[in-house]
Amino acid sequence: MSFEELGLSAEVLRAVAESGYTEPTPIQAQAIPQVLRGRDVMGIAQTGTGKTAAFTMPMIDVLAAGRAKARMPRSLILEPTRELAAQVAESFEKYGKYHRLSMALLIGGVSMEDQIKKLDRGVDVLIATPGRLLDHHERGRIMMSGIKVLVVDEADRMLDMGFIPDLERICKLLPTNRQTLFFSATMMPDIKRLADAFLTTPVEISVSRPSSTATTVTQGLIIVEDADKRGALRNLLRTETLNHALIFCNRKRDVDIVGKSLIKHGFNAAALHGDMVQSERTAVLDRFRSGEVPILVASDVAARGLDVAEISHVFNFDVPIHAEDYVHRIGRTGRAGREGKAYTLATPYDAKFVRAIEDLIKQPIPRIVVEGVEAGELLSDEQAKSRKRGRHKPVATLSHVKLPKSGKDKAPRKAPEAPAEEPVRGRRRDEEERAPRAAAPAAPPPSSTDRSGSERYRADFAVDRSEQRRDRRPGRRDDDLGPSVVGFGDHVPAFILRPVYPEHRAAEERSA
């Protein structure tokens, strides 16, 4: 099978040849002729199957005839993450280099100005993440009625991320007379329902079963105590011959910690997660792609679809909680038939997550021992439980008490000893603001006689800083923020109490 047989234009074929590809992947071979024919396509394909090119190549030809009007894009591609959107834009640039298609990338985290300018000039290809697209639409910068081709990429991930309402809103803005291409790695019932709503008599294309891992990837599981994880990772990084290494952590906080720790130990590493500003995200990914920084520590923002050639190693610093994520993460290596290695660090308590992964991939992950690090063993559920009980330390100070989530009554709103208060109008709001704090478990009864002012302050207000503001993006609030001071709190500055009018002030001074 060759690209020439698929019906693509000479211009696209020339661009494909120049990019070095000679043979279409299965999804490209099946999808390209259907897209050119104008059919709707439902593609069940994972990333790494050549899915992106399967829709960009034929779309370039479909859109070649015709011209875009101002603010009326002719096609729309929806992606779940900003990085994936940028990657699709690159694909259009690569295969569309002999066409004069205009393109705009509408993603969050970057200035709207350039995006608006492009929209005003008219775009053939609009690539967007849902939030920013709707933002532009609400500001009246886009008319969706001219869209002839819609692509919904990574639909299952959009579902995971709660994008479905946005997706449905966007879909209502589009003309019903259009071509739709819908891609998902799985076809769960929710996805099927969505596909039925979006597509009309689609051609179904399915390549490579989900939950399968590439055979060219060598896997290994290292069981160590939590405290030994970083040491084990460093050891692996030193002994393996790395080209590009991608290290996944479950939490953004740990991405930062592991990244900093590696740099401190002399590794050329960088971190990537969704709380970083977009310019940094882009810069880090560029440096990783170019090979300037060969080690990237990342959250699952990089788990799916990220296409960096020649990632030789994937390390799971944490066992992914959802088994499918394991498949996606290690799918970043061993791409296009290349060799890859995927090592997972597990603690003795990760047994059930490891089991879920092994069930999904239908094979055990070979256990591996890292030199210089004591090998552990996965604990059974009961063992884990009893060991955890033994490790439990009594709560020593209030600063270790985790505050109840606001809005959700996990702890009683009032301390048991607190005297029942008359609901005095005007004070009630203040009481409610303070209630969760006062009711923190193990709070000593409020007695002001035996404690100094500073002791009382510590007991009432001291909070573990790490529990505050996990989400540091400006304007974002986590539900479990620490105590917030409303207005001036209890303190009223003296100047506020002073009379405003000179004659009143004079009266005050007289009486003083």
Next chain:
DNA sequence: AAAAAAC
């Protein structure tokens, strides 16, 4: 046990 996405 999380992450992702608009200002």
